[in-house]
Amino acid sequence: GRALPVCHRPGSADGVPVSLRCGLAAGRSYSGGSAYPSVSLTCPLPGVPKAVFAAAESRERFETRVTVLENGLRVASQNKFGQFCTVGILVNSGSRHEAKYLSGISHFLEKLAFSSTAQFGSKDEILLTLEKHGGICDCQASRDTIMYAVSADARGLDTVVNLLADVTLQPRLSDEEIEMTRMAIRFELEDLNMRPDPEPLLTEMIHAAAFRDNTVGLNRFCPVENTDKINRDVLHSYLSSYYTPDRMVLAGVGIEHEHLVECARKYLLGVQPVWGSGQGRAVDRSVAQYTGGIIKVEKDMSDVSLGPTPIPELTHIMIGLESCSFLEDDFIPFAVLNMMMGGGGSFSAGGPGKGMFTRLYLNVLNRHHWMYNATSYHHSYEDTGLLCIHASADPKQVREMVEIITREFILMAGAVGEVELERAKTQLKSMLMMNLESRPVIFEDVGRQVLATSTRKLPHELCALISQVKPTDIKRVVTKMLHKKPAVAALGDLTDLPTYEHIQAALSSKDGRLPRLYRLFR
Numbered sequence: 001g002r003a004l005p006v007c008h009r010p011g012s013a014d015g016v017p018v019s020l021r022c023g024l025a026a027g028r029s030y031s032g033g034s035a036y037p038s039v040s041l042t043c044p045l046p047g048v049p050k051a052v053f054a055a056a057e058s059r060e061r062f063e064t065r066v067t068v069l070e071n072g073l074r075v076a077s078q079n080k081f082g083q084f085c086t087v088g089i090l091v092n093s094g095s096r097h098e099a100k101y102l103s104g105i106s107h108f109l110e111k112l113a114f115s116s117t118a119q120f121g122s123k124d125e126i127l128l129t130l131e132k133h134g135g136i137c138d139c140q141a142s143r144d145t146i147m148y149a150v151s152a153d154a155r156g157l158d159t160v161v162n163l164l165a166d167v168t169l170q171p172r173l174s175d176e177e178i179e180m181t182r183m184a185i186r187f188e189l190e191d192l193n194m195r196p197d198p199e200p201l202l203t204e205m206i207h208a209a210a211f212r213d214n215t216v217g218l219n220r221f222c223p224v225e226n227t228d229k230i231n232r233d234v235l236h237s238y239l240s241s242y243y244t245p246d247r248m249v250l251a252g253v254g255i256e257h258e259h260l261v262e263c264a265r266k267y268l269l270g271v272q273p274v275w276g277s278g279q280g281r282a283v284d285r286s287v288a289q290y291t292g293g294i295i296k297v298e299k300d301m302s303d304v305s306l307g308p309t310p311i312p313e314l315t316h317i318m319i320g321l322e323s324c325s326f327l328e329d330d331f332i333p334f335a336v337l338n339m340m341m342g343g344g345g346s347f348s349a350g351g352p353g354k355g356m357f358t359r360l361y362l363n364v365l366n367r368h369h370w371m372y373n374a375t376s377y378h379h380s381y382e383d384t385g386l387l388c389i390h391a392s393a394d395p396k397q398v399r400e401m402v403e404i405i406t407r408e409f410i411l412m413a414g415a416v417g418e419v420e421l422e423r424a425k426t427q428l429k430s431m432l433m434m435n436l437e438s439r440p441v442i443f444e445d446v447g448r449q450v451l452a453t454s455t456r457k458l459p460h461e462l463c464a465l466i467s468q469v470k471p472t473d474i475k476r477v478v479t480k481m482l483h484k485k486p487a488v489a490a491l492g493d494l495t496d497l498p499t500y501e502h503i504q505a506a507l508s509s510k511d512g513r514l515p516r517l518y519r520l521f522r
Contacts, residue, residue: 072246085254088149090447093242104222113139118170161263196305210487236275251447288384292485315492320388340424341376395493410512416471
């Protein structure tokens with residue numbers, strides 16, 4: 001055995017640099033008995049600069065901060081690494097507040113957003129201003145919120161907040177813009193009825209059936225007959241009631257909180273809106289009343305999607321039951337239940353992460369080849385919620401399809417496997433965390449939570465709540481849900497659709513089966 005070679009350099013003794021001498025231990029004998037020194041790594045090396053270690057920044061810097069201005073406007077921000085920011089104004093206003101007004105105002109406001117204002121002569125001028133900061137803008141109206149958002153370089157924050165304030169409080173609403181909006185809405189409504197995917201239409205129908213003629217049951221889309229009736233005066237009357245500072249949140253992601261508050265004070269404090277400061281009609285604070293019921297639309301779906309690979313004629317059914325509001329503790333068990341049901345189209349592909357092990361795949365799509373689709377949805381609002389299952393199949397199989405869905409609702413209250421529950425919880429947590437990687441999603445989450453509760457639950461808090469869900473929680477929320485009347489939406493050829501009473505009886509039975517039909521003549 002040879003001794004291990006030791007590098008000899010000037011200024012070293014026996015090949016060991018002088019600078020390492022402080023840490024020498026007694027020579028260890030290696031093969032052949034020669035000595036090789038071991039060096040202590042705990043002793044600082046002379047002449048070498050002191051190491052500076054990276055430290056995790058204080059967590060406070062990345063927590064959501066909320067400031068309430070003198071006029072009641074809330075300013076919320078979440079810092080995030082990066083050059084770009086997403087900033088927007090969320091207003092507590094939507095189609096659920098239109099009971100005393102013409103239905104469709106929110107739809108109009110969504111389409112009119114980012115048009116000419118007091119400062120900007122046209123939509124093009126707004127887009128050019130944003131382009132200087134690499135910005136894009138968008139407006140989305142839902143049943144309970146309308147959201148004006150801009151993503152741009154964080155250095156243009158002043159310009160962005162000024163623009164948002166102008167768009168929200170000083171829109172011109174010219175006759176030409178309103179006429180263009182009417183045309184856009186008519187086209188959208190026409191398109192909605194011709195689309196092969198009827199999901200948006202069914203969502204409208206199930207809400208209308210579940211909350212008949214009240215709050216979240218009111219139509220989100222403008223009815224065709226109202227397009228000519230909505231004008232500047234109608235819009236101003238609505239805006240004066242709902243576009244007040246106490247019903248707004250200015251939210252930002254990727255900016256310093258102090259800077260956002262400073263901009264809010266500059267552009268949103270003491271601003272006179274274009275419709276004047278006079279009080280409009282009283283704000284509609286109605287609480288959603290769940291009614292249950294059925295809405296049926298007979299429609300020929302045979303020519304919905306013609307072409308080289310036409311979609312077969314399908315009948316679509318959606319069955320829903322009242323769940324709970326997102327402010328209640330039961331919201332988390334319902335979210336886990338929705339994940340556990342999962343589902344999708346019959347042509348989806350992928351492993352457990354894609355939901356292939358969810359109940360609607362294992363029990364429905366995998367067992368019944370003729371089922372085209374089976375998907376679970378959970379809609380949640382500040383005072384109510386709706387858990388529904390959408391299914392579609394050939395019109396001749398409608399009765400069987402409805403029974404399969406009612407059976408799945410009854411099975412929800414049965415035994416919940418530990419493995420499937422853990423999988424659903426893990427999937428929900430991973431979906432939550434993956435979605436919150438995206439800046440616009442963080443913005444919407446911050447804005448909506450602060451608008452509803454004036455605070456924000458952070459992702460790690462939500463994950464902790466998801467982890468605590470037990471099989472007993474699922475059973476409890478389902479048992480409570482099954483005591484309500486169902487809401488049913490049906491679209492397509494409905495010749496074989498069971499009656500509402502039969503669907504209700506199936507959901508009240510032990511096995512979810514529809515009452516048997518005895519016919520004298522087949």
